[in-house]
Structures are given as C-alpha cells and as structure tokens.
Amino acid sequence: MELFSLLLKSRNEYGLTQAEMVEKLSLYHKVFVNLDLITYSRWERGVSMPSTLRIIQLLTFAEYDVLSYLIELDLKLSKTKVNQLRRIEALAFDQQDLIQTSYYPVTDTRFYKYTASMPLTDLRKLALICESSAKFFNLTERDVQERCERAITLQEQGALHMLTCEGSPDYLYAHAMMSVHNEHEREQLINEFVDFYNIPREPNISGDKIIFFHSVMKFNYRWWEFGVFHLLKLLLDDPEIKEIFMVVRDKTAEQPYISFGFEVLAEFEEENPLAGIRKLISISRDDYLSHHGVIAWLKEHAEFVNMPMSIEN
The missing domain is CATH 1.10.260 (434 Repressor (Amino-terminal Domain))
Incomplete structure (x- = not known):
C-alpha cells in the first residue's frame, strides 16, 4: 500500500x-x-x-x-539515510564469529520473548537469570528468591520485558531485559547505573517513562537482531516511553551509537583494567525513531512480526 x-x-x-x-x-x-x-x-x-x-x-x-x-x-527510503543504523548492525555482525567460535560455540538454540501477556514464570529459569545478577550485585540467596518473585510481578505490570536464548537440554545461554521505569527515576539511573538494579522497585509505572535495555551478553548476530526488533516494537507500542538507555564498554562499540545520536551520560571504570570503561548512553525515543534506517531495518526483518513465542536460531 x-x-x-x-x-x-x-x-x-x-x-x-x-x-x-x-x-x-x-x-x-x-x-x-x-x-x-x-x-x-x-x-x-x-x-x-x-x-x-x-x-x-x-x-x-x-x-x-x-x-x-x-x-x-x-x-x-533514501539509501543515504539508512547508513547510521547499518553501522551499528555491522558492529554486531563483525563480532559474531569471534563471539560464537571463541566463547559460545553452541547450536540448536531457541529465542523466547516474555511480556505481560505471557510472562516468564518458571522459577528455575528466573533463578538462573537472577543468580547471574547476584554475581554483580552481591545478592544473598534470599535476595535472589525475592528478585525472582518480583520479576514476575514486574512482567505482569508491563514494567519488565524479558528475552532469553535457550538450548537443549533446556539450558539458558543468554538473556536480555528491557526495564521500564517512571521518568522521575532518570537521575537515579544516571547517577547509579552500575548498581541500578540492586535496589528493589515497585511495578507501578504511569505517565512518561524511560527504558533501560540491558543485554547481559552478545550471544551472536541473530540474538542481537532479536533484541533490537523487540526494543523497536516496544517503542512503537508504547509512545509514553520517552528515552532509551543502554550500556557500552569500549570506543569501538560506542562510536556507531554516538554517530546515530546517542549521548554518553555517565562512566564507570572497572577495577580490572582489561574490562575497560562502562558507559551509560541514551537517546530520546523521537530521535531514535526519526531515522529512515529504522523503517528499512524493520522491512528487512519482517519475519519477526508474526513469529511464535519462540524461534530457532
């Protein structure tokens, strides 16, 4: 049409x-x-x-x-206006072989999306996800249990969207979270982005919102596509989300996002110098969606629209 x-x-x-x-x-x-x-x-x-x-x-x-x-x-669509998003895509593509062969050489994986209409309620899987967070936040066993229970409530209220990459036999390889917050939490996120998830939060969100796209690991190129599509879908479904936040770790990853329009808002230098510097970057919803490249990318990935709850990688 x-x-x-x-x-x-x-x-x-x-x-x-x-x-x-x-x-x-x-x-x-x-x-x-x-x-x-x-x-x-x-x-x-x-x-x-x-x-x-x-x-x-x-x-x-x-x-x-x-x-x-x-x-x-x-x-x-003007071809000259799609290049900025393609640079970010190229970064993920360039890292695929290194990530998949050097660190995560697995096959037969499936990707799952969990939303308010179909939340992730499997406590065993939630425990695996929360235990990975525990390594960063020094959570106790009780904290992990409480976090699992809260994650279900947050999903049911539309405050948390979860993606997982699972393999056989029922193994969790990677996960990503899109955490929706009230806009008044923006300054707290900027000031405490490294420990932002260490503080329990209530599921009630209304009015203008922000979203923190938190991907625990880059599994492979297809996993990256899966995450980006669902981020775009969430932004299009919920116009009350006004700003997107992400974390990058090095200049190679940072530069394509900066060229696209992201801004560095905060930095955290790891104790281990080999780990680099974590940077919190953000972009407004309108700026993110203003690129012709977004539409071009969606057209190229139309197969995600009518997919079942899970897809094979």
Missing part, C-alpha cells in the same frame, strides 16, 4: 477536509506544529513523503498497527 492512499483513507474515516486534518495533526503532536496545508496536500498526492517520525505519528493518530504498516507500506 502507498502512503498517500493510506492518508486519504484515514482522513475519510474521520470525515475531515485536508485543512481540518492539518489542524487536528497540529494539535496532536509537536512534529506537526509547523505543518501547512500545502505540505499535507503533497503527502496525500504522493508528491513528497513525510519524515520517518511523522509517518509513525500519522499511523499512531489513525490508530493503526504502526509496526505492521511500517513494514507493509511502499515507502521511498
């Missing part, structure tokens, strides 16, 4: 003139504040195309499934 025909369809569904549509959009989101009738008319006639962020907000305004339409729409 062409974008211009979708815009016309959406406007007709609301029974609006083009001028009324422009007015509605101008009040709906800040990206449309300076929108004029001529520009909108050009979109609807297919003469020009809105920016990526405007496309996302147009779909959100019309209450369409943003992720599906971004993949299905026939959009003329």
Whole structure:
C-alpha cells in the first residue's frame, strides 16, 4: 500500500477536509506544529513523503498497527539515510564469529520473548537469570528468591520485558531485559547505573517513562537482531516511553551509537583494567525513531512480526 492512499483513507474515516486534518495533526503532536496545508496536500498526492517520525505519528493518530504498516507500506527510503543504523548492525555482525567460535560455540538454540501477556514464570529459569545478577550485585540467596518473585510481578505490570536464548537440554545461554521505569527515576539511573538494579522497585509505572535495555551478553548476530526488533516494537507500542538507555564498554562499540545520536551520560571504570570503561548512553525515543534506517531495518526483518513465542536460531 502507498502512503498517500493510506492518508486519504484515514482522513475519510474521520470525515475531515485536508485543512481540518492539518489542524487536528497540529494539535496532536509537536512534529506537526509547523505543518501547512500545502505540505499535507503533497503527502496525500504522493508528491513528497513525510519524515520517518511523522509517518509513525500519522499511523499512531489513525490508530493503526504502526509496526505492521511500517513494514507493509511502499515507502521511498533514501539509501543515504539508512547508513547510521547499518553501522551499528555491522558492529554486531563483525563480532559474531569471534563471539560464537571463541566463547559460545553452541547450536540448536531457541529465542523466547516474555511480556505481560505471557510472562516468564518458571522459577528455575528466573533463578538462573537472577543468580547471574547476584554475581554483580552481591545478592544473598534470599535476595535472589525475592528478585525472582518480583520479576514476575514486574512482567505482569508491563514494567519488565524479558528475552532469553535457550538450548537443549533446556539450558539458558543468554538473556536480555528491557526495564521500564517512571521518568522521575532518570537521575537515579544516571547517577547509579552500575548498581541500578540492586535496589528493589515497585511495578507501578504511569505517565512518561524511560527504558533501560540491558543485554547481559552478545550471544551472536541473530540474538542481537532479536533484541533490537523487540526494543523497536516496544517503542512503537508504547509512545509514553520517552528515552532509551543502554550500556557500552569500549570506543569501538560506542562510536556507531554516538554517530546515530546517542549521548554518553555517565562512566564507570572497572577495577580490572582489561574490562575497560562502562558507559551509560541514551537517546530520546523521537530521535531514535526519526531515522529512515529504522523503517528499512524493520522491512528487512519482517519475519519477526508474526513469529511464535519462540524461534530457532
């Protein structure tokens, strides 16, 4: 489907003139504040195309499934605007052979996603995940048990999304977490990002939010793709998430993210000099989604949309 025909369809569904549509959009989101009738008319006639962020907000305004339409729409994406995301992707791809052959030479793995509608409640698996955290946070056995129970509640409330890479026989190789927080916790995250998960938190979140994408290890290239897709899906599903946080460990990993628009907010130097310096980086949701590269990447990974709860690697 062409974008211009979708815009016309959406406007007709609301029974609006083009001028009324422009007015509605101008009040709906800040990206449309300076929108004029001529520009909108050009979109609807297919003469020009809105920016990526405007496309996302147009779909959100019309209450369409943003992720599906971004993949299905026939959009003329500039090749010069997809390169920044590809640099991050290339970094993950370049590390695949080293990671898989030197550290994690396993096969027959499966990736799982756990969300509010289908949380991870297996206490044995949760214990494996929480015990790995215990090594960093010096948690007691009781702390680990409490953390497992809390993880279930956090998932059920939409405050925690979990991804796992599991193998046979039922072995947990890697996990990643997307932890959603109230925006007022932002300064605490910046000041204490190394020990941020050491403090128990309540599951109640509302209003503007931030998300901390915490990947315990880079398992392989496919695992990286799996994580990025679900991060994008969560951002598109929940517009109240205003900022994304991640941790990088060296300049090689840091530079592509900085070029993409991430900012270094805090640093922590490990006691072991070989471990390098951990850096907390962040980017606003709007800046992250404003790149044409995001849509191009989603189109190339459309197979993730309708996949079952788990996929084979």
